[in-house]
Amino acid sequence: xxGVAQSPRYKIIEKRQSVAFWCNPxxxxxxxxxxxxxxxxxxxxxxxxxxNGVVDDSQLPKDRFSAERLKGVDSTLKIQPAKLEDSAVYLxxxxxxxxxxxxxxxYFGPGTRLTVL
Amino acid sequence: xxxxxxxxHHVILSEAASLELGCNYSYGGTVNLFWYVQxxxxxxxxxxxxxxxxxxxxxxxxxEAEFIKSKFSFNLRKPSVQWxxxxxxxxxxxxxGGADGLTFGKGTHLIIxx
Numbered sequence: 185x186x187g188v189a190q191s192p193r194y195k196i197i198e199k200r201q202s203v204a205f206w207c208n209p210x211x212x213x214x215x216x217x218x219x220x221x222x223x224x225x226x227x228x229x230x231x232x233x234x235x236n237g238v239v240d241d242s243q244l245p246k247d248r249f250s251a252e253r254l255k256g257v258d259s260t261l262k263i264q265p266a267k268l269e270d271s272a273v274y275l276x277x278x279x280x281x282x283x284x285x286x287x288x289x290x291y292f293g294p295g296t297r298l299t300v301l
Numbered sequence: 302x303x304x305x306x307x308x309x310h311h312v313i314l315s316e317a318a319s320l321e322l323g324c325n326y327s328y329g330g331t332v333n334l335f336w337y338v339q340x341x342x343x344x345x346x347x348x349x350x351x352x353x354x355x356x357x358x359x360x361x362x363x364x365e366a367e368f369i370k371s372k373f374s375f376n377l378r379k380p381s382v383q384w385x386x387x388x389x390x391x392x393x394x395x396x397x398g399g400a401d402g403l404t405f406g407k408g409t410h411l412i413i414x415x
Contacts, residue, residue: 187344215400226305226391226405227345240402275345279400288400292337292345 186210188293190276196299202264205296209257209278215239216253217290218261219275227275233259266300273297303328305392307406314382315414322377322409324366324392334375335393335403336366345391351375362386387413 189208197203209216215234219227230249232240235256244251248267253259263270277290308323326332336348349360356368366377375392389410393403 217402219402224407226393226407227403228405229402232402234400277345289347289350290403294344 188276188278188291190293190296192296193294194297196301197266199268199300200265202262203266203298204260204262205274207259207276207293210291213278213280215279216259217277218251219277221273221275268300271298271300303394303396303404305394305404305406307392307409309409310407311410313412313414316384317381320379320382322390324375324377324406325373326394327373328394328396330396332394332396334368336377337391337393339389382413384413384415387411
């Protein structure tokens with residue numbers, strides 16, 4: 185089974201530039217998450233999609249970050265304009281179960297390491 | 302709001318030593334608890350999870366964790382570590398039906414010396 189795919193793996197930009205990250209979840213996974221992991225910290229949830237609808241974007245800095253999930257499959261996360269403090273690894277994860285008596289596993293991609301200069 | 306606290310940020314052990322990594326969470330409702338591991342150069346992957354039932358959970362590679370509700374704790378244990386256990390370990394929590402986003406601790410960097 186193919187895992188969560190992300191691209192690019194690395195990106196270096198100047199502050200105030202724009203950048204976009206792409207994620208392809210595991211086939212059939214209804215739920216998709218974007219996390220931000222700053223060096224020395226654990227991942228922090230930015231946004232959660234269920235199919236192509238947003239479930240939780242309470243921690244997404246909406247003045248500069250945006251995300252969409254096309255046709256309930258692939259997703260893109262955009263930053264415009266980038267700030268120095270956006271330097272981090274951006275992780276995409278997906279899971280299968282929508283709701284149920286058990287808790288599903290989130291499968292993580294390799295991440296995109298963003299450096300803002 | 303949920304929060305997760307991992308007490309040990311860096312741990313160095315010798316091979317065959319026993320391991321216990323502490324994790325405490327803050328949340329008043331029903332929670333699901335997870336330990337994820339990130340080996341050098343690899344993705345985050347699930348070690349084990351708890352959502353109900355037996356509070357002693359067994360995971361992959363000989364790891365186990367015990368949920369103690371009265372202490373809001375979910376400590377990770379392994380009786381005898383190997384050099385290949387060198388990695389970053391993250392405790393995480395979510396609530397609700399199980400599909401909610403995870404709240405992670407800051408992680409513990411474990412180094413096993415041969």
